[in-house]
Amino acid sequence: QKEVEQDPGPLSVPEGAIVSLNCTYSNSAFQYFMWYRQYSRKGPELLMYTYSSGNKEDGRFTAQVDKSSKYISLFIRDSQPSDSATYLCALGVDSNYQLIWGAGTKLIIKP
Amino acid sequence: ETGVTQTPRHLVMGMTNKKSLKCEQHLGHNAMYWYKQSAKKPLELMFVYSLEERVENNSVPSRFSPECPNSSHLFLHLHTLQPEDSALYLCASSHRLAGTPISGNEQFFGPGTRLTVL
Numbered sequence: 612q613k614e615v616e617q618d619p620g621p622l623s624v625p626e627g628a629i630v631s632l633n634c635t636y637s638n639s640a641f642q643y644f645m646w647y648r649q650y651s652r653k654g655p656e657l658l659m660y661t662y663s664s665g666n667k668e669d670g671r672f673t674a675q676v677d678k679s680s681k682y683i684s685l686f687i688r689d690s691q692p693s694d695s696a697t698y699l700c701a702l703g704v705d706s707n708y709q710l711i712w713g714a715g716t717k718l719i720i721k722p
Numbered sequence: 723e724t725g726v727t728q729t730p731r732h733l734v735m736g737m738t739n740k741k742s743l744k745c746e747q748h749l750g751h752n753a754m755y756w757y758k759q760s761a762k763k764p765l766e767l768m769f770v771y772s773l774e775e776r777v778e779n780n781s782v783p784s785r786f787s788p789e790c791p792n793s794s795h796l797f798l799h800l801h802t803l804q805p806e807d808s809a810l811y812l813c814a815s816s817h818r819l820a821g822t823p824i825s826g827n828e829q830f831f832g833p834g835t836r837l838t839v840l
Contacts, residue, residue: 654831710821712764
């Protein structure tokens, strides 16, 4: 079993739709739950992160962690074509540089 | 130049060639990382340097040889590669040796070098 499972997509939705991106994981020791966004021909950049469980909101983006289900989500409201990218989840433990990555979900927002 | 830069952006090489990838960070960070990104696979951490000392070598074949001459520069020397080594090679840096973003210590990535081995 992989440590982190993430559907590679592609996920194609119309502009303005609510997007839900998800990862499941197996190791309950993870403390940090990060979402990176990677545009074509660019490196990943940290979009947002959550420590422990709960929700975190930043503009149109909401990150959610359910530690009991070992399930994390990224919601994008009012999706825009500029949100088209690959979204990677990454999980970590405090002070450990070894992040565990999902394979990334390619998201396409159609105008 | 700002952030993390990588050269070349694209590289095509034969299996008998020797080439090097270069990474430079302009962020004043102390830790640098090499990752391999293959299609539909998670990022694979290859090498980690902290204050120019190698702290991680994740069972990477010896045909990949890293070098960190100072805290701003990182190289990946390549020789006798295999076609399965074709991938996007990403360099990253962080303020100190860690992966989690507490206190702004997240990893910042360069744009990568797209490597094709023929």
